[in-house]
Amino acid sequence: MGGVNLEKAKIAFIGTGVMGKSIVKHLLQAGHEVTVYTRTKAKAEELLQFGAKWAETVGQAVEGASVIFSMVGYPTDVEEVFYGSGGILENANSQALFIDMTTSSPSLAQRMDADARERGLYTLDAPVSGGDVGAQNGTLSIMCGGAEEVFERALPFLQLFGKQIVYQGPSGAGQHTKMCNQIAIATGMIGVCEALVYGKKAGLDLDTVLQSIATGAAGSWSLSNLAPRIIKGDFEPGFYVKHFVKDMKIALEEADRMGVALPGLQMAKDLYAELIEEGYGEKGTQVLFMKYKN
Incomplete structure (x- = not known):
């Protein structure tokens, strides 16, 4: 598994809703380069002023990124950004780490992990709890499923906005x-x-x-x-x-x-x-x- 420069990683973040917006701010404050994509650009304006870069598509956002986060609404949205034309599976760099923080289907998390590995990608299902307050304060509880070595690779990034970060087991266990x-x-x-x-x-x-x-x-x-x-x-x-x-x-x-x-x-x-x-x-x-x- 390839390493990541933790001092200044190139990160893609898909979905900048109530919680995602605060998480992106924590990543930026830590010195990382963050490119964001959301369906409505107006929802990302505050983050662009804060230093984030804007991408017109999911594919553009993940290009060259070593770490990819998604935090979207529904399992169908996760499928779209991962499997869709111009999505993560098609455009992510080999060895990239995909961390899905959407609360989604455990079976979908398992399917994405299997398909990602065929492409040389790594996934972690990492839904969170703590609401808008936890996201703002960087005190989220994060429940992680995936290979343990993938969890260890993701941990330094999760620690930027999470307080209780627990490895639960293989893919789907976080969900x-x-x-x-x-x-x-x-x-x-x-x-x-x-x-x-x-x-x-x-x-x-x-x-x-x-x-x-x-x-x-x-x-x-x-x-x-x-x-x-x-x-x-x-x-x-x-x-x-x-x-x-x-x-x-x-x-x-x-x-x-x-x-x-x-x-x-x-x-x-x-x-x-x-x-x-x-x-x-x-x-x-x-x-x-x-x-x-x-």
């Missing part, structure tokens, strides 16, 4: 771990919202309630970070509802394939699917509270 994460969050958000509804109905000051329960046995990332937003009426996205429903569908499909029943996840997915129908798909996951508003 399976992210499914565990999303399952816990999905049912946990129901608990967060119902606790706030109950406290409000009981006439309690919700900020004061959080002082007690967020640091006790009920404590969770969602309770500490998203419950305060709910109290303020802030439903803007750290993570989009539409993407969360996508994740829950993947988890339910994988669970069905393995013969595992997840009734709590199914209930959460149904509630969030209703929110999309009601026009909340572009809001953050904390907007689940709106199901309890009345």
Whole structure:
């Protein structure tokens, strides 16, 4: 496996959404040369002013890059940037490292790894958790699947924006771990919202309630970070509802394939699917509270 100049690597980053934008900034601040591609150039303008270079296509972005990141919306988007005409598989340099941070299908991660190796490329599925706050602060939890030597090669880059970086096993293991994460969050958000509804109905000051329960046995990332937003009426996205429903569908499909029943996840997915129908798909996951508003 070829080495990478860690002092100033040539990096391609595909997808500059809520989290990707902050991750690119960390890479730039570390002195790396980063070329970005996203479907809407306007979404990358801030990064271009910050020092990133712009590419008109995925192929142009990955040309000459030793490390390629993608963080797009759906598994179909991952397939498009990897397999599509003018995509990563067709245009990446031999020995390049492809790190997909999209929450995607474990089976797709395994297929991409096998096809990449035939071309002399290396892949790592590395979905993240921690939301917009974690991306901004460089404290993301990163779950990694792939060959262990590939993980070791990627680690110095992941450490620029991640705090808890764990090797989970072979290709697909990172995505399976992210499914565990999303399952816990999905049912946990129901608990967060119902606790706030109950406290409000009981006439309690919700900020004061959080002082007690967020640091006790009920404590969770969602309770500490998203419950305060709910109290303020802030439903803007750290993570989009539409993407969360996508994740829950993947988890339910994988669970069905393995013969595992997840009734709590199914209930959460149904509630969030209703929110999309009601026009909340572009809001953050904390907007689940709106199901309890009345």
